[in-house]
Structure formats: C-alpha cells, structure tokens
Amino acid sequence: MGCSLEKSAAEELVIDYVAQTLDPAASLEFERHLAWCERCRALVAQQRAVWSMLEEWQPQPVPATFNERVARDLVGEVRAAWWQRLHWNWRPALTVAAACVVVLGAFLLKEDDHSSASASEDRSSARIEQRVEHALDDMDLLTTIGVDVSAGQTDSPHKI
C-alpha cells in the first residue's frame, strides 16, 4: 500500500519527528503511520543518519581573547564616531564663521566710509586684515575648545 501523505507533508513530518519537535500526540500518530509505511520509515532512517552526522560536527572552542578583540573594535568604533560627529558639528560652524568674517569685513568697510573719508586706504585695509586675523584666531580657539569638550564626553568605551 502506498503512502497516504503528500511528499511535502511527509517531508515536514519526518524532519519534525527526527528533530523531536512534534508534540507527543502527533508523534504517536506518525509512529502508527510508520508501522506500515515503508517509504516514510526509510526516510526517517536516512534523516536520522544525517541528523547524527551533523551532530558529530562540533566547532572549535571560542578563543579566550574574543571578548577583548570585540572591545578593541568598539573602542575604535566609538573614537571613529566622535571624529565623525566632530566633523559634522564643525562643518556648519565653519560655514557660519566664514560668513561672519565676510559680513564683518563688509561692515568695517562701510564704517570706514562713513567715519572718515580722509583715512587712507592702506590704514583701513590693515585694520580689516587685523580683525579678520582676530576672527580666525577666535575660530582656532573655538576649535580647541571643541576638541576639549569632545574629549570630556561620557560615551566612553572603557566601560565595556
């Protein structure tokens, strides 16, 4: 007598039965089927053989240094994240600072026009240069403060 189960249903039952993931009632029912179905019995035997061969295949133990390696990766990750954040924070800041320098320069030029028409062109341009220089110094200082601030953040990888 041929097997009453469709191929895919039989496959699923065989796999679940060998993996012991069928509930007891379904398992008993399948065993009753196996008692007379040669095809499913052969399939179960083959699946069991594969199952036990796979069980023999055990991987190597995990090296003790693995956690340290992950921790080291994370330190790099956190550092990289900070550099990235710093980069992103300073991009708009630098743009704004550059715009400020331009505006400041324009303002000074205008101021000079109003206050003293007799002032020499050389003197006013020297003042502009000086102020631009100061502005750039301020930017440098801000950069330094920014680095210091980032170094003091709490997102430390050493906690791991």
Place this chain on the structure above:
Amino acid sequence: MNSDGMHSPAAQPSWNPRVNTDKAADRVPDRDAEWMLRVRDGDDACFALLLERHRNAVIHFLYRMVLNQAVAEELAQEVFLRVYRFRGKYEPTAKFTTWLFRIATHLGLNWIRDGRHEKRHESLDVETDGAGKQIEDRSRTIEQELVYRTRLREVRQAIEMLPAKQRAAVMLHKYEELGYADIASVLRCSESAVKSLLFRAYESLRTRLAHMA
C-alpha cells in the same frame, strides 16, 4: 482519518502541531531584550553580558556557514560591532536572538557570495582549519579516528555544496534549534519558503551522505 490511522491530506494541518523547542526561547529572550534596551540607553555593562551569552552561538553558526574558523571569528566580531552600532535602533518587537542571527546570517551570506573563490580551496583543506584537531578523541583507535575524520570531511563537503541560503536554514534549524517562524524572520522570507529550503537541503544531504549511513 483514513484506513491507516492518518488524516487525509486536507486535514493534515490540524495534526501537525510542533512543540516550541526553540533554543532562543530557552535563552530567556525577555532578559536579552531587557539587556539590549539598557545597552540602547547607554549601559555598556549589559552589552558585555550579551556578548558573553551569545558569542559561542554566533561564532559556531558562522563557522558552520563559512567553514573557516578565523573568518567566522572576524565576522562574529563584526556582528557584535553592528549590534553596538545599531543599539539606538533596537526595538524589542522580535526576539533579540532573531535580530542577532539576522545580522550574523546577513554577514555570513555576504561573505559566501563575495569570497566564494578565495575560500573554496581553503575551506576544503580540513586539516588546516583545525576542525580535525579539536574533535580528536584519545579513546579512538587510529583506524576509528581516520574513519571519523573521513566522515567529518564528507559532512563538511556536503554542507559546502548546499546553496548558501539552504545552508543557513539548516544551521539555524539543526544547531540553533529555531522553529520555522523564527528562521523565516531571520532569513526574511515566508514560513513556506523556509520549509521548502529545509526540505531541499535535507534531501540533498540525505542523498550525498547516504553511502555513510
């Protein structure tokens, strides 16, 4: 019921319940999720707990996927790095292990896809990979040991011949003891697709390993 005590095919779904034996469930997923949420909130100590708890499973899974211990360890490092990197995006909508194995499977499948040629000759060299070394059992005679190693090599080769996704499905089913629904969630496909992958994979393995049974 039909004459042999079995239900007819139409009635089959009702008599095919599975016992939920997911290893993931045994790992207390709620605690994993709770730890991961704490990692998300900045508690790095919980990350160390998750690492300690799941590193073996992840490395072993990846080893069986890529068949190379050094590569498996490198990929596992990347898995945990990504867990940390994506901590802010973690939502406990699925089991933590499903999320973890989704990352591991993604990396494993990508490695197989990208590095197939380089790794092929390397992975077939069982002895250099150390797989033979670690299972050495002094209670076996030399002859038994040789037989054992030959069997192991054949199992590895049969696994290696499986398409990558079938291989992943078998590893998750056999070694991680995930149910069809969880495997579907890891592989991002339907349960019926998972069953199809597993049926074909086990059928291939039965055929390829029949001579050793």
